[in-house]
Amino acid sequence: MRAFPPGAILLSLSATVFVVHADTSPRAAKIEFNRDIRPILSDACFHCHGPDKNTRESGLRLDVRENALKEGDSGEWAIVPGKPEESDLVRRIFSEDEDEQMPPPEAHKVLSAAQKETLKQWIAQGAEYQIHWAYLPIERPAVPAPGAHPVDAFIRQRLAAEKLQAAAEADKVTLIRRVTLDLIGLPPTPAEVDAFVNDAAPGAYERVVERLLASPHFGERMAVDWLDAARYADTNGYQVDRDRTLYAWRDWVIRAFNENKRFDQFTIEQIAGDLLPDATPEQRIATGFNRNHMINEEGGVTPEEFLANYTADRVETTATVWLAQTFNCTRCHDHKFDPLTQRDFYSLKAFFHNVSEQGVGDYAKPANLSSPPFLALPIPDVEAKIAALKSEIEAVTQDPGPEAKERLPTLKKSLAEVEKTVPVSLVMDDATPRETFILLRGEFDQIGEKVTATTPAVMPPLRADLPRNRLGLAQWLVDPANPLPARVTVNRYWQMLFGTGLVSTSEDFGSQGEPPSHPELIDWLAAEFISSGWDTKAMLRLLVTSATYRQSSKLTPAAHERDPDNRLLARGPRFRLHGEFVRDQALAASGLLVRRIGGPSVKPYHPPGLYEQVVNTRDNPNSTYTQDRGEALHRRSIYTYWKRSVPNPAMMLFDAPFRESCVLRRPRTNTPLQALNLLNDPTYVEASRLLAQRMILEGGASVESRLGHGFRLVTARLPRPAEMTILKASLERTLRDFQADLAGAQAFLKVGEATTDASLNVAELAAYAAVASTMLNLDEAVTKE
Template sequence: MKAQRLSAFILSLSVMLLDAQAGASPRSAKIEFNREIRPVLSDACFHCHGPDKNERKAGLRLDIREEALKATQSGEFPIVPGQPEKSELIRRITTTDSEDRMPPPKAHKTLTAAQMDLLRQWIAQGAEYETHWAFQPVQRPPVPSMHSHPVDAFIRHRLAARKLRAAPEADRVTLIRRVTLDLTGLPPTPSEVDAFVNDTAPGAYERVVNRLLASPHYGERMALDWLDAARYADTNGYQVDRDRTLHAWRDWVIRAFNENKPFDQFTIEQIAGDLLPNATVEQRVATGFNRNHMINEEGGVTPEEFLAEYTADRVETTATVWLAQTFNCARCHDHKFDPFTQRDFYSLKAFFHNVSENGAGDYDKAANVSSPPFLPLPTPDRLERIDAIKAEIEKARQDQSPESKEQLTKLTKSLKDEESAIPVTLVMDEAKPRDTFILRRGVFDQPGEKVTAATPAALPLMQAGVPLNRLGLALWLVDPANPLPARVTVNRYWQMLFGTGLVRTAEDFGSQGEPPSHPELIDWLASEFISSGWDTKSMLRLLVTSATYQQSSKLNPKAHELDPDNRWLARGPRFRLQGEFVRDQALAASGLLIPKIGGPSVKPYHPPGLYEQVVNQKDNPKATYTQDKGEALYRRSLYTYWKRSVPHPAMLLFDAPFRETCTLRRPRTNTPLQALNLLNDPTYVEAARLLGQRMMREGGTSIESRLSQGFRLITARLPRRAEMRILTAALKRSVLEFQADPAGAESLLKVGETAADGALNVAELAAYTTLASTLLNLDETVTRQ
């Protein structure tokens, strides 16, 4: 009881001090609703007093000003502009009465004294609201005049306001490694580093950027993030998780980025390529974007249930990728934080509800043809063989001899074999529209009101005259009047290059997401993106040629104290590479990497026995992992076979998603398992051996020159003196250890499919292998800085 009285006294004292502080020193600067007030109200109030009319308490709505100024059912006025002392909102958030206090104790949300003070000051200033920043039209703000590059002008304007200074430019070696990894996902070669370092002519860096944007590996790097967004995998998911064939769509994405297909056309072809006039095979392949969802092939499933799941997945994925809105929250009820209704969700669903697909795959058929619609993709050679067999069949039919009948049987089987071997890819089509209903609580067999295809009411209308089908939806998504897609896309490009988006929550531009750190900059970039013709390469070139991007990432204690998360960008960003690029870098540095573009997915090294522990082999007896041989082992990680129930563990360790749903932002963890993987995975042990061989073969005759060669292949720079001393001592120690343990050396050199170079001394090669393994494990190696 004493503790309760003491707590009540402290709370009352806090409120009194808050009142005194508010009365004594009112804030003079205007409070920004979107930046300062909306996040507080959204987190603490909108769940019960927001857009969801069915869950709204006491008839009070706080997300719209006109509603917040009205008297409540009990007669109080929640907000009285200019008079916080008469505002019921302030009384409720500051009262010590647990029955009246808001948010209520059961909500487990407590406003801080600073937040209560902020709300009080805001009401005192007139309680002005703003349309949520992301829903405001994209307008091109003026560029601050203090710098020639527009990105730098906006960034340094904010830095100056916070008494921060930009870091100096990174050294050239760091810079070329940074931009090469960012734009291709691969490290620069020593010759590329030397060429840039020694190029003193004006425009040297810009020439590097243009070379990288023209590289075929640029499309592979860009595709990786898009595969996460599109939830691409090589299997159907769910319990059976059989193989599917969608790599043709993945290869289309790579080509689209390499060809610099304008992002609006990139969007239209993926959403509705089949509906374009005289649609090409390529445009139909592009629609595989919306067939990347999981497909259930289990026996006894209800088709209607999974048709509802597939269409809901398309709505949620489309809304996340192009609008950065959490539409899944409106599937069962009106959105609790943002102005989207359940009607909006199912009206969007109507655009996707007329595909000639089954709710469940046909397990009696091969997995790649069990879930139509699909598109056959015969090669010219196969078409030629099929035509030749058909001609032979026709000839045999004209001959009634017993020999011809026997030949006809064989030819018919050959034709069937050839046709069944034609690869197919899942696509969209436009079948007879199904009726679409609002599903009560999102349950497939509880239909409510019937709806028709329409875009969300809170966003701009579709242009007059566009068709009410997927093509119309695609055109609406890239309409310059739509405030979201351009902002969302340039933010993801910023996230790709700077580690964190201008809006940190790349997947959520709604009230629960974070506001942009530089609102004027994101609007300028969005406007520039649209006016450039949605030119992705132009946007990336703009970003990487800014001084902001080229800054050193070395920590400045003062800047770190004022801006620990580097949101104001007083230094260059430093972050760990994605798992795919960690592996690709090891393959490239060792010389193992096979640079072939596209084709079916490949199966590299995989922990033995893992499949058998996870995969349901009773229902899917053919689901075994058969490791590839030869060049397929050394393809880029983008092409690694992706099984949803067992994604490649080395990728998962570095935070790759399962790709069951859309992912726009991977987490970054730091665990001991990552280091253990880099030390013991056959991929990295073999890469270390090949890197050791390169050091011995290409690095000259001295230990120092060999170690320098290996260090450069991995980090792009030369080792410092202290580093060289440590590496030299470690190498000499390893040589002695392996000379004393020849069996251990032989065992180490046998890891991997490639044979060790028999001309090299076994103990020395084993020592260089362990040294190379150390280099592959350096923090600097797995970090882009």
């Protein structure tokens, strides 16, 4: 990989440490700027002596070596390489005179003795600076233990340095549940668990992994995170928030993951599929990625303002997803911490500024036709109706008789009605060339200097042979010379499996983000990803077959003390599931899940009256939530209709984003409302009823076997003796209660539309359903162990 051009890097300094626990003590070994110095200067000095010219004092800038070595306004040299005794920085940080002391007392930043000595030694060693780690070219490091699994070799090397031991491998039941939830977002069936547990032949686990990677549900699981990144929703947002049709793009994403489309091609088609030679409808549908932003249809707003917002959104989303750079900071001014300028922002905007879109959607048109450009989706039945009507209209038009003239208006009206039903998908085009200008302070009507489409100066330049349009931008993003996209992507895959990325701030690889916990490992993975042909399934296979991934997640006292957040990976991953997978697991365990792939979004159970409290009901056909019936109630959660002004509340309780902007990392909260939702939401009450029926009909004749069957369907394992005692006691108690209150049992069993076997005893079924509800509410049920 080629080096960056001289002078292309503006060094930004980070307030975070390069390793999990920064070592700022004096050391005889070589001091590294990124690891040892950058955190100190960023935290204590940059507010007054950093990139922001508006807050800089004394003309001293410490984030760039050339500036730091210059004579200051006071006539002193802050840093004299190799001569700490002549460096004003050293004199001031050691001074006890409050008028001379740096940082000054009023800054409330106090350097420790160790930090002062580290700065002094760094200057004595020559005051060498380093390029920010994320902008360095990717170089594949040597694997520490040749012959070992590469992931394990890097992880074990770090554990040994920290005097920690890796955990033993998780038991087979835990392992198959973990990897199944991770790769398809659904729990393993008891038959799948038994097959794996009883398979003693070498390669049993690897065969499970291959089966999961080949599953059509793999694409559904992978698409959930990508939809967060793309800010996918089924409505336009803002006050009107009418429906849009972009489900074809969502289904394209699912197919792309299932087909293991190369990630570089996956990128190019979404950024610029319409600009490819002889672009197919599928490639045009892929460009819906950058039409997922909100669209305003309100009257009285300024179209130019929202057109500026849409293009800005595309810049910010693209930069976040592929570069993990916070470009939103540069819409109004140069970045305060990273080497990104306002000119960079608007130069990127120029790539996205030629779409033939309107700033405001046309509310007078049907919702699916209000915001071009769009692509009509081929539906054979509808196309046949349109063709027949057009043929009939043509025949009638050629007939001069009065009867024909009378029929013509009716036929045209019928054609218009049918055309309204044609599903479309929002797409990109490049049909409207526009000039691009820097917008002063980000205001749409404050026009500054004209700019042209180009890439940020801090990053490798756009090759001369690439077009200056979205296709060129997409090809630049996946150019192996660009160090960020591969690092950013493998980090997200690591985050998906381990709960936290090697860079925990997966949306920010800049100086304010956290540096990688294992810098050599992330570079090795990035290099491997590129050399594999950007093969997503190969990367996931590599990660889940590592001993690091297969470790037990049990926490030992030593690991809790030394590595409470598991950043060193001395144990396996354990964290709560996404809300989508919590619901999908309940549907799967109960037997309700409809596994059909793709299609329009569906409307499952939803709190009644919620829409009316939030949505403007006047002249708005979307103001009332019309619940679907039948199979649509039990589709996977990725197909749930997502209205931006009223997102699905059950998903929101489990930290799903609003999908108004790009999100690469969901928070994980733990609140009483989550438990209340699992106990009372019709989805889970209905699932508990059907799970109870499975226990009775499939679980055998004894109470123990029935309860054990239900427990396995939810957690993949059998209950321990103490757990079985609690479950039996709960069943006996609720059975007595329902026998005394048959009306209450019947009311409980009527929640939800799915029917149960009428021959089953009402009180018994209700009692098992109550226990099933408890099972679905277990911490273990909603957690990947």
